[in-house]
Amino acid sequence: MTVEVPVKKLSDYERFSKEDVERILELGRELKGLRVVHVNATAYGGGVAELLMTIVPLMRDAGLDARWEVLEAPMxxxxxTKKLHNTLQGAEIEITEEEWALYEKVNEENAKKLSLDADVVIIHDPQPAWIPNYLSKGTFIWRCHIDTSTPNLKVWDRLTSRMGMYRKALFHIMDYVRAPFDKIAVEFPPSIDPLSPKNKDLTEEELEAVATRYGIDTSKPLITVVARFDPWKDLFSAIDVYRVVKSKRNVQLAIVSAMAKDDPEGWIFFEDVLRYAGTDKDILFLTDLKGVGHVEVNAIQRLSTVGLHTATREGFGLVISEMMWKEHPVVARPVGGVKIQIDDGVNGFLRHNVSELAEAILLLLENPTLLTEMGKKAKEKVRSMYLSTANVRRYLEVIKSVVS
Known part of the structure; x- marks a missing residue:
């Protein structure tokens, strides 16, 4: 299925990073008319879909013929592929021969169904990773958005044994790189779109409306976690951190999420977290089931006092950059790409266990000046490194390297 994307103009992003825009336009002139197609698992829910909704139109504005295709597959x-995702992050789960056969069958069918006639095909994550095996031509790049630093090697070896056709493999950080990609790997952090509904500036009236609609008390501090309902996000620990802080300060906790189409396990985990939270009215579950879309997530982040992220595995964690962009420090575990976004003690805190995370949040709540200073430094870190223009520039540089 081809995904329709909005029109976006690079000129609108010049005020954030003029240097990146100029470099993109320069590369665009060299690559003008090149056909590029991105392939992933879903058009909605999760960071990859959000990234592509900006990357594809900006590539078009730079002069490339860019498209976005999404897998067609049964539940x-x-x-x-959820089991595949978990095993690549280290889970000891068995994938049966029947499941491998289904995985192969869907990849083969999509190689025929999708519109993949292009000069460069960029495959995102493991779901469509075998599609190039069934295409007669093309230059292929694999973009991995998950933490593969300690994978289940049995699954990793079987998956990658049929991925020898890729010219480049892009990972958030080099810690994730393993054979057979060590010679073709590129460090490639993702980005947020400062003009998207999730990150654009909002008026006071818009913020007040969201606070009223979702029962957010603006008179007391709000700790916010934005994460999918996934075991790796460890939302139980987020609730534990909140409870420690709550014992000393009158605070609220917002757990913000969207239920992704490609994550059936998420519904089960959602119910488990709800039960763990119990009847505490200061724990707010704000999801798309209650009408929370991108603008609402934006508003909730802006209404927040501090961000919290308790994931035990994290490919990158764009929600960290999103919160930092709103001038709020984030307290998080130092895992995956989180630890390159947060500079400990500068624009947030990196801590391991529940008591340490809670202590860091209390330190910020008790020191408003420190909270403000860290928030300003957080926004500048994102502006300089993790905006869409930097991401598109990196893509065009990699594409140029494989077609030259």
Whole structure:
């Protein structure tokens, strides 16, 4: 399925990073008319879809013929690829021969169904990773958005044994790189779109409306976690951190999430977290089931006092950059790409266990000047490194390297 994307103009991003825009336009002139197609698992829910909704139109504005294709697959396939995702992050889960057969079948079928006639095909994550095996021509790049630093090697070896056709493999950080990609790997952090509904500036009236609609008490501090309902996000620990802080300060906790189409396990985990939270009225579950879309997430982040992220595995964690962009420090575990976004003690805190995370949040709540200073430094870190223009520039540089 081809995804329709909005029109976006690079000129609108010049005020954030003029240097990146100029470099993109320069590369665009060299690559003008080149056909590039991105392939991923879903058009909605999760960071990859959000990234592509900006990357594809900006590539078009730079002069490339860029498109976005999404897999067509039954729910059984996504049950398998969720297991695949978890094993690549280290889980000891068995993937049966029948499940491998389904995975292969869906990849082969999509190689025929999708519109993949292009000069460069960029495959995102493991779900469509075998598609190039069934295409007669093309230059292929694999973009990995997950933490593969300690994978289940049995699954990793089987998956990658049929991925020898890729010219480049892009990982958030080099800690994730393993054979057979060590010679073609590129460090490639993702980005946020400062003009998207999730990150654009909002008026006071818009913020007040969201606070009223979702029962956010603006008179007391708000700790916010934005994460999918996934075991790796460890939302139980987020609730534990809140409870420690709550014992000393009158605070609220917002757990903000969207239920992704390619994550059937998420619904089960959602119910588990709800039960763990109990009847505490200061724990707010704000999801798309209650009408929370991108603008609402933006408003909730802006209404927040501090961000919290308790994931035990994290490919990158764009929600960290989103919160930092709103001038709020984030307290998080130092895992995956989180630890390159947060400079400990400068624009947030990196801590390991519940008591340490809670202590860091209390330190910020008790020192308003420190909270403000860290928030300003957080926004500048994102502006300089993790905006869409930097991401598009990196893509065009990699594309140029494989077609030259």
């Amino acid at each position: 059984e396939f996504f049950n398998v």
